[in-house]
Every structure is written in C-alpha cells, then in structure tokens.
Amino acid sequence: MQSLTNRSRVVVNKEMTFWERLYLPAVFKGMWITLKHFFRTLLKGSSTVRYPEEKRPFSPIWRGWHVLKRDEEGRERCTACGLCAIACPAEAITMEAAERKKGEEHLYREEKYAAVYEINMLRCIFCGLCEEACPKEAIFLTDRIVPADYVRQNFIFGKDLLVEGIEPEKRIDISKRQKHKTEQAFVHP
C-alpha cells in the first residue's frame, strides 16, 4: 500500500541485544543527563521568573486594561459617539451620553460626553477594535493586566477605573501603541 505521507515508519519489534537487556548502560546514560541538568540549575540558576517579585517586560503593543485619555489640557477626549460599543465584537462596552453644561469646558473637550462609560472586563476579549474605531483617540489598550477578583460585579469597570488622572504623573503613556499604529499605516497605506 502506498503511504500517504513520507513520515510513516514501520514498527520493528526487534529483540533487544544483550547490552540493551542489561538496562544499566541506558540507566547510567539517563542519570548522567539528569545530573548535568541538576548541576546546571544549581550553578547557573533556573530560567524561572518568580512572578510577583520579578516581572517579564511586556510587549510594547500589549493589549490590556483600557484607558480613556484626556487631552493636553486635561479634558476628557471621549464624546460618547458609541462607535467603540458598535465595533466591540464581545458587546462589552456600554455608555450613557450627556450634554456638556456651561462651566464644564475644562472637563470635557466636546459638547457631548460620556456620563457613564462601562467596560465589562469579563466579556472583553482585548481585541483592540474599540481603539481602532475611536475617531477621537480617546480609548487605548495599555500594558496593565486587569487584576483578579472574587466578585463578578467588580469586573465592570466604570469611568473611575478607566479615565486617566489629570495630573501629569497620573497620565498613562500610550505612545508605543500609537507608534505601532502609524507604522502599520505606513506599511499598508
């Protein structure tokens, strides 16, 4: 019969030779290998990363915990257009729009803003389509991991967890993801 692939092997149940039946040469060979590993680990250390104390660097384009950006003057960029919610394949985003009152110009950049903005982190698949859909460069995914919790309710992140702080030190840097976007635009115009 013609074989379908060139990877098939004929099984040979050959008798073991005397040397093989002794087992000992193979046993010592195996023990030599484990001993080498033992001393290598003792002398050079293992490659284990002790997670909570040691952290591996994230990929610069890691897609984690979202941030709602503010502009240079500290106003929320989001205008509650709802495009992110429409783009979201997991339907994780909900929002309620509100009109900007007089005297709130320093808080919101556009006349309309999101009074409530919620992402259900249990539904979110971190695909980044909300970020691509956003016309105002308001929502970005960052290299922060969404922490674990015991209660489902706590995974619905409101504006308190999503909007970045006004103070310069509380701003969240998303320039790496932006750079990635521009590079992509350049390669595939």
Added chain:
Amino acid sequence: MLLLFTASLLIEKSILVLVLFAITLGVAAYATLGERKVAAAMQDRLGPDRTGPFGILQPLADGVKFFMKEDFMPNSAERWLYILAPGAFMFVACMTSAVIPWGTELTLFGRPIPLQVADLNIGILYILGFTSLGVYGVMVGGWASNNKYSLYSAIRASAQMISYELAMGLSLIAVVMLTGTLSLREMAEQQAGLNWNVWYQPLGFLIFFVCALAECNRAPFDMAECESELIGGYHTEYSSMKLGFFLFAEYINMFIACAVISVVYFGGYNFPGLDPSWLGGLMGPIVMFAKTFFFIFVFMWIRWTLPRFRYDQLMQLGWKTLVPLAIANMLLTGVGLLLLGK
C-alpha cells in the same frame, strides 16, 4: 546496684530512642522538601520557595495542611482495618531504625553510650523481617478501602515485595558469608577504613540496591502508587493525616533503606583517614549520615530519571534476572571464600 544500673540503662536507651525518633521524623520531613528540590533542579525549575528562605518551612506547611484537611472515610470501607493500616505502616517504618549502628559510642558524663538502640546479634534478620511486615500496611490499607484501584495496588505491592525480598535476602546471604556475622554492629566494625564490603560484593550491592528501590516502592518500581494507572493506588481513598502517614512512612522507609545500604556495603560510620571516635564520638554519626544522605539523593536522582517499569517487566526482572544473579553471586562468594581460605 543492679537496680540503679537497670534504671540508668533504661533512661539512656529511652533518650536514644527519642532522639533517633526525632531525627528519623525530621529527616523524613525534610526528605519531602529535598525530593521536590532535587526534582526541580533536574527539571530546570526552582521548586518550593514561598515558605521561608529556599522553602525550608515547606514540610511544616504540608503537615499543617494534612491536619486541616477533612478526614474522609468511604462508607463501604472496612472501618477498623482502614484506620489501622496507616498506623501499622508508620509503626513498622519507625521500628527498623533500632538496630542500625549510627556511630561507635558517645561519652557523656563519663559514661560510654553506644549509638545503637539494640545491638541484636540477628540485626539483618530483624531488618528483613520488619521490611516484609511493611507490606501489611499497604495491603490492608488497599484492601480495606474497598476500591478496585486500591486493591490492584495492594496485590501488586505484595507480589512485588515477595519477589524482591527473595533477591534481597539472597544478596545479603553473600555478605553474611563474607563477614561471618548477622549483627550490624560487628559488620560495621569489620569495615574499618576503606575495607568496605562493596569492594568484595559489587554485584551483591547492585542487586541489593535495586531490591531496596523496589522495597521502598520508589520509582522506577512504584507499582503500588502508579498515579497514571491506579490514581494513587492503595492510598486513593485516604485523606488528611492518614494519607500523610502513608506518604511520610515511605520517606522513613527510604531513610532506613539508605542507612542499611551504608552500614552493610559502605562501611557505616567508617571513613578512611577518619577515626569514628573523634569529636567525642560524634564523627561516626556525621560520616554515617553523610553516606545515608548521599544514598537518599541517589534514590531521588533515579526517581527523576527513569520511567516506571511495566508490571510484567517488573516480575521478569525480579524472578528471571535478579534471583538467578543473586544465587550466582552467592555461589561465587562461596567459591572465593573456599579458594582464598578466609
């Protein structure tokens, strides 16, 4: 006068038993940590490191965990035997260390104290007897749980013990012929310096070592546990400290087996260039423990290198290879003794 002597002897032996018991338990506890650390290093991992520096509190944490777990008993289990089995296994494991000479003697308060609980003139027979009692814990526990996997494991364990004890006894007979004694103390004394039995009995040592692995239910002969086939084997239905006793007693067995190997084949407390009576007699135990720990390491090293034997391969190795080899070794020893006129 006689009364005083008896009382002081009683106190001396009691203290020695207590110290030995504490050391045995301590070594067994830390062997569990050592096992995990050795396994980790051989697999390029770190092993437990969350409990204290280098995880040295891990045995304590394990013990606390065992005590806090629910003590579950299956409805259909044979109640008393089910409870008895772990205790019997543990008891037998602890008994064996009584005849092992840990050193020459320690001089305390101007009184020489031999570092051996009981210098039986049939020490080797005592050890063989107690190791064969050890299988009762496994067998009774496996049978009393009323679980087919446990029963399989119990049957396997008993068959394995019987097969390998035979070869073990035969390999020891050659040593007894060579040394002309059954007492472990005399055996150790004869091997002063580097005059170790292993040089005269290399084949016997190999057979004994393989059999010791099998007797301790250690990989590659852990037919009784077989996680992948028998979901833990005889201790499948056990939980809480009863399970802890089974696991713990296995480490005690390993410790004792390694001590016996050191005494019978590797000179016990003797070491070339070292007098066992240095440091007020403490040098002997130090050397003895160093040898024992080395063999514990070898046991672990083998466990994390070799895959488990199949049951039929195990029986084949025991009956068709080790027993004939041990008999041949015995005959060779006899011929050698006759020719050299020893």
